[in-house]
Amino acid sequence: MSGRRIMAAEDVRRAVTRISHEIVEKHGGTDGLALVGIQRRGVPLAKRLADAIAEHDGVMLPVGALDITFYRDDLSLVAQQPIVKGTDIGFDLNGYTVVLVDDVLYTGRTIRAAMDALMDFGRPKAIRLAVMVDRGHRELPIRADHVGKNVPTSREEVVHVLVEEVDGEDGVEIARLPDGRLTGGAES
Amino acid sequence: MSAAVKYNGTLRGWAVDPAAGREGAAEAVVADGVLTALTWLSGSDAEGLSPDGVLILPGLMDIHAHFREPGNEDAETVATGLAAAAHGGFTTVALMPNTTPAIDEPSVVARIRAAAAASGSPVRTLIHGAVTVGRRGETLAALGELADAGVTGFSDDGSPVKSASIMRNALMYAGSLGLPIIDHPEDHTLTEGAEASEGYVATVLGLKGWPIAAEVGSVARSIALLTDVVRDVPGARLHLTHVSTAAALDQVLLARAAGLPVTCDVTPHHLGFTDEWIAGARRFAWDASGDPWADGALVAGPYDTSLRVNPPLRSPEDALACWAALADGTATAIATDHAPHTEVDKHVEFGWAINGISGIETALSLVLAGVAAGQLPLATAVAALTTGPASVLGERSPIAPGLRVGEPADLVVVDAGASWTVTAAALRSKGKNSPLLGRAVPGVVRLTLANGRVAYQA
Amino acid sequence: MTPGADRPDGVLPAPAAVPSPAPWAHRHLLDVDTLTRSEIELVMKTTDEMRDILTRPIPKVPALRGMAVTILFYEASTRTRVSFEVAAKNLSADVVNITASASSVSKGESLVDTIRTIEALGADMIVMRHSVSGAPYLAAEVFGGSILNGGDGWHAHPSQALLDLFTMRSRLPGGSLEGRKVVILGDVLHSRVARSNLWTLTAMGADVWICGPSTLLRGYEAWAAHGAAGRRFTLTSDVSAALKDADVLMALRIQKERMASGLLPSLREYAARYGLTQERLRAASPDVVVMHPGPMNEGVEIAADVAVDPRSVITDQVTNGVAVRMALLYLLAGTHHGKVGA
Numbered sequence A: 001m002s003g004r005r006i007m008a009a010e011d012v013r014r015a016v017t018r019i020s021h022e023i024v025e026k027h028g029g030t031d032g033l034a035l036v037g038i039q040r041r042g043v044p045l046a047k048r049l050a051d052a053i054a055e056h057d058g059v060m061l062p063v064g065a066l067d068i069t070f071y072r073d074d075l076s077l078v079a080q081q082p083i084v085k086g087t088d089i090g091f092d093l094n095g096y097t098v099v100l101v102d103d104v105l106y107t108g109r110t111i112r113a114a115m116d117a118l119m120d121f122g123r124p125k126a127i128r129l130a131v132m133v134d135r136g137h138r139e140l141p142i143r144a145d146h147v148g149k150n151v152p153t154s155r156e157e158v159v160h161v162l163v164e165e166v167d168g169e170d171g172v173e174i175a176r177l178p179d180g181r182l183t184g185g186a187e188s
Numbered sequence B: 001m002s003a004a005v006k007y008n009g010t011l012r013g014w015a016v017d018p019a020a021g022r023e024g025a026a027e028a029v030v031a032d033g034v035l036t037a038l039t040w041l042s043g044s045d046a047e048g049l050s051p052d053g054v055l056i057l058p059g060l061m062d063i064h065a066h067f068r069e070p071g072n073e074d075a076e077t078v079a080t081g082l083a084a085a086a087h088g089g090f091t092t093v094a095l096m097p098n099t100t101p102a103i104d105e106p107s108v109v110a111r112i113r114a115a116a117a118a119s120g121s122p123v124r125t126l127i128h129g130a131v132t133v134g135r136r137g138e139t140l141a142a143l144g145e146l147a148d149a150g151v152t153g154f155s156d157d158g159s160p161v162k163s164a165s166i167m168r169n170a171l172m173y174a175g176s177l178g179l180p181i182i183d184h185p186e187d188h189t190l191t192e193g194a195e196a197s198e199g200y201v202a203t204v205l206g207l208k209g210w211p212i213a214a215e216v217g218s219v220a221r222s223i224a225l226l227t228d229v230v231r232d233v234p235g236a237r238l239h240l241t242h243v244s245t246a247a248a249l250d251q252v253l254l255a256r257a258a259g260l261p262v263t264c265d266v267t268p269h270h271l272g273f274t275d276e277w278i279a280g281a282r283r284f285a286w287d288a289s290g291d292p293w294a295d296g297a298l299v300a301g302p303y304d305t306s307l308r309v310n311p312p313l314r315s316p317e318d319a320l321a322c323w324a325a326l327a328d329g330t331a332t333a334i335a336t337d338h339a340p341h342t343e344v345d346k347h348v349e350f351g352w353a354i355n356g357i358s359g360i361e362t363a364l365s366l367v368l369a370g371v372a373a374g375q376l377p378l379a380t381a382v383a384a385l386t387t388g389p390a391s392v393l394g395e396r397s398p399i400a401p402g403l404r405v406g407e408p409a410d411l412v413v414v415d416a417g418a419s420w421t422v423t424a425a426a427l428r429s430k431g432k433n434s435p436l437l438g439r440a441v442p443g444v445v446r447l448t449l450a451n452g453r454v455a456y457q458a
Numbered sequence C: 001m002t003p004g005a006d007r008p009d010g011v012l013p014a015p016a017a018v019p020s021p022a023p024w025a026h027r028h029l030l031d032v033d034t035l036t037r038s039e040i041e042l043v044m045k046t047t048d049e050m051r052d053i054l055t056r057p058i059p060k061v062p063a064l065r066g067m068a069v070t071i072l073f074y075e076a077s078t079r080t081r082v083s084f085e086v087a088a089k090n091l092s093a094d095v096v097n098i099t100a101s102a103s104s105v106s107k108g109e110s111l112v113d114t115i116r117t118i119e120a121l122g123a124d125m126i127v128m129r130h131s132v133s134g135a136p137y138l139a140a141e142v143f144g145g146s147i148l149n150g151g152d153g154w155h156a157h158p159s160q161a162l163l164d165l166f167t168m169r170s171r172l173p174g175g176s177l178e179g180r181k182v183v184i185l186g187d188v189l190h191s192r193v194a195r196s197n198l199w200t201l202t203a204m205g206a207d208v209w210i211c212g213p214s215t216l217l218r219g220y221e222a223w224a225a226h227g228a229a230g231r232r233f234t235l236t237s238d239v240s241a242a243l244k245d246a247d248v249l250m251a252l253r254i255q256k257e258r259m260a261s262g263l264l265p266s267l268r269e270y271a272a273r274y275g276l277t278q279e280r281l282r283a284a285s286p287d288v289v290v291m292h293p294g295p296m297n298e299g300v301e302i303a304a305d306v307a308v309d310p311r312s313v314i315t316d317q318v319t320n321g322v323a324v325r326m327a328l329l330y331l332l333a334g335t336h337h338g339k340v341g342a
Helices: A009-027 A044-056 A108-121 B078-087 B105-120 B145-146 B163-177 B200-205 B214-231 B247-259 B268-270 B316-328 B365-373 B378-385 B387-396 C037-054 C080-090 C113-121 C135-142 C158-171 C192-203 C220-226 C237-245 C267-274 C314-333
Strands: A004-009 A033-038 A064-067 A097-105 A126-133 A148-150 A157-162 A171-176 B009-019 B022-031 B034-040 B054-058 B059-066 B091-095 B124-127 B182-184 B237-240 B262-266 B411-421 B441-448 B453-457 C067-075 C094-099 C125-130 C146-152 C181-185 C205-212 C233-236 C246-253 C289-293
Touching: A004 A009, A004 A148, A009 A033, A009 A044, A009 A126, A009 A148, A009 A171, A009 C220, A033 A044, A033 A108, A044 A064, A044 A097, A044 A126, A064 A108, A064 C146, A097 B237, A108 A126, A126 A157, A148 B441, A148 C289, A171 B182, A171 C233, B009 B091, B009 B411, B009 C080, B059 B078, B059 B365, B059 B387, B078 B105, B078 B441, B078 B453, B078 C246, B078 C314, B091 B387, B091 B411, B091 B441, B091 C289, B105 B124, B105 B145, B145 C158, B163 B182, B163 B214, B163 B237, B182 B214, B182 B387, B182 C314, B200 C220, B214 B237, B214 B247, B214 C220, B247 B316, B247 C289, B268 B316, B316 B378, B316 B453, B365 B378, B365 B411, B387 C146, C037 C080, C037 C314, C067 C080, C067 C113, C080 C094, C080 C125, C080 C158, C080 C314, C113 C135, C135 C146, C135 C181, C135 C267, C146 C158, C158 C192, C158 C289, C158 C314, C181 C192, C192 C205, C205 C237, C220 C233, C289 C314
Parallel strands: A033 A064, A033 A097, A097 A126, A126 A148, B009 B054, B059 B091, B091 B124, B182 B237, B237 B262, C067 C094, C067 C125, C125 C146, C181 C205, C181 C246, C205 C233, C246 C289
Antiparallel strands: A004 A171, A157 A171, B009 B022, B022 B034, B054 B411, B411 B441, B441 B453
16 A cells, blocks of 8 residues: 555554543543444454553453444445454443544444444443544544544545554555545445 | 248259258259259359258248147237248148147138138148047047048147047047047156156256156057057057157157157257256257256256246257157157247246247257257258158148259258347247247248248248 | 555455455345355354344344345245344344235236336345245346345255254354264255255265155255265165264154155154154264254154254254344345445
8 A cells, every 4th residue: 555654653552552541531540441442443452442551550441342334324335245343242331431442533424333333232321432543524423532643634535544453563544545536425 | 911922033052852862052943933943063163052051951841839829829820820930941830739729620620721821821731630529538539520621640739648548549540540649748647747857957956857757658658559559450650749758769769660650759949958958057958968067057047937848858868869869760850849828828937837938930940050069960850850740741741842843942041151149029929938039049041932932031 | 565444344355364255246045056165154154243143132233224125925934934024123124024825826916026016115125935946036037136035945945054054063063064974854855945955065065965765855866966066965765874973963844745645655654764763863973963944743753852852953043043044134235236224
């Protein structure tokens, strides 16, 4: 990918550390706090946030993985059914403040789907949102509580968050789509 | 409709005349409908003329066709059937009696004759009468009166005479009239609800099996009855129509070797297609391997009802046995069993679709495809479509097919080197129930002359 | 380098490090003979996810919201019809049920006209059961959406074969059918379950044995001679040989009509010679998995104590049936460009 690098590996790591502190600070501690990553790259990011919190607060928070495929509002628009990657929420989230973790916040539709999915597992006390990159262009009234980096983009651009667990390295790149192709407004 | 015009013209091509036992490059001159000259060409005169190009053949004869009139004119009329026959190169067609009412008395014969005359077609219409009243297998039809009315044979076709006793009497009575019993060999106790030839394809597709024994057993019974009858009635004759299995052909071979007056025909569809077409294969019988699921031959959707036919399409081995039977003389004729049907009867579930293939217009093409693939010498194939069927009818045949100078031209000009695509629009028959729809086949009929008159001209 | 972290998920290819199954490419599911091993794996994986959903407090997801599913059954069946209905509703589809009767003689509305009418009423998918083999192919020829074959004549029952496979995998150590001896016992002649299982089980490498009285094996000799697309299976009327060391035993329903048509002397004789009893079960592997597609004739093809034996997975088959049907509806929906969901 011939993208322009806007965050280096070190920037990503620093952002994770900062957000981990913000999450605990905003919640006023770690009691009743849980993290749920959105498949795919939100899952390793959630795991890293939990590790960072364990390091500075000495508490390992429950971490879950959420696949939002069945909740997408554009299923009838895609040419082939997305392959489901799996949901794994191994704790009862009733009463928890759940921090949803994702890599990029764009139109907001993924988060809308994630909130619907989460609700089917129980009734969290509150849902918060942490993302590595907020690239704007929201189509729904959704705002992130914790952001690694705000990146102004155009719709002709695409943002790639790379995580070592999936991509072999950390970083964020921005690239221009081929002429005439817009990033799908249906997804964030 | 006015009568067709008499032809005038000179035709050049590869002539095949089974009556004269001769084939070769030739030039035929037709003047005022009469074949006035047939010159066999050689050397530079014959240049460009070959068995792969334009053929000049005697007009074809079909001894087994269904034109649905009276009773089911939605599917075909005598007029549309005759137009289809001419388009297929046929100049003489014998119609089966399973109309409504059945052809079991002279008035129905007269009605069909009138319809044929009104059509203006020069194609000759022959009529087979029913063996039993209403083809119900109970009492003999008015065989003598039907014979007097000029029928060419007796058959209950798809409802073959169940009772051996009645069949025996029919063979005797018809024999004394000098007419053959045309037997559709099928033991109905074995084929109730049957959908496809019992075996590999039927089993995989979950179709009720149609046992080969249903045909073989019936053939054996008819031959046994004939053996019994000929002692008393030397004129008794049995013709087995659309024999489709190697085992049944073996029975015919033995009976003929024993000198019994038995003949049989095979159909173009049993020569060209196999049951794997029902699974979605679309290769001719001589190219079939036997396992379309393993060799990637399934190119079309399964359960195409145009392939539902009685007797059912068989295995490649049986199809090849039909070709072999023509080659060794076990089978005397190719008969189309042209069976046009409406969409209402065919565009339904496979198991509920009516049996039959609209085949009179594609018969010559299928046979030529087989000839091109080396299944049969051209002259033998032409004989099976001309002199062969005429010999089954014997004295009742209105014509001795051949290219005879001084007689009205009765011939077909077909370009074996050209191909045509079978489409609903291309078929003159009302029955569009052809498995070949959308496919290109060799052999384009350019001209059909019946009794000197133009029956079809491209 | 990485092919894109930005979504839409699944629209962009997944990274090479994680092998993903082949995407689903069939608009209709009419038979299982055309399914590749990889496609069967995709169904199994998707079924896993659906099983997870079934264990949630609210076993329902909005994946097929706005999708109209018509369940068109020309043959009486409670279990399969309800299973499809539950599956469709769990995916939030709008479900219409039509129980039709049809026969070749009572010339009612033709199948073709019925399908066109259902399409005009807005159906995106039709789950269809019919007593004539191949009928769903005719429906697929005229329908603009997706046809899911819920059983046609003696021919195919794709969802049953896939739920059977899923059930076997969940019970067999290692979750693999490779080399496992699977016996299908009974009236295979009239069985679409047997036919469909033959395709899927051989595709997954199982050692399939077909066993029954010779009158109910008719035609299978010819099939066995070719194998299922060349994949061999064994045919026998010897029940002892079939059951010996079997890993899976699947008994098929025997219908009373078989006596009337002269295929069997009596139910009593069938039960004595081919019924699945505890005694016969001893010849099989100690951990044998006992299956039956239902509805059962207890005391005929399967003894009552075998049906409730701990090794019997007959009720699992029912639960898995819902999950498999959810997976199939979900996968087929993706090939149908219907209405916009939300």
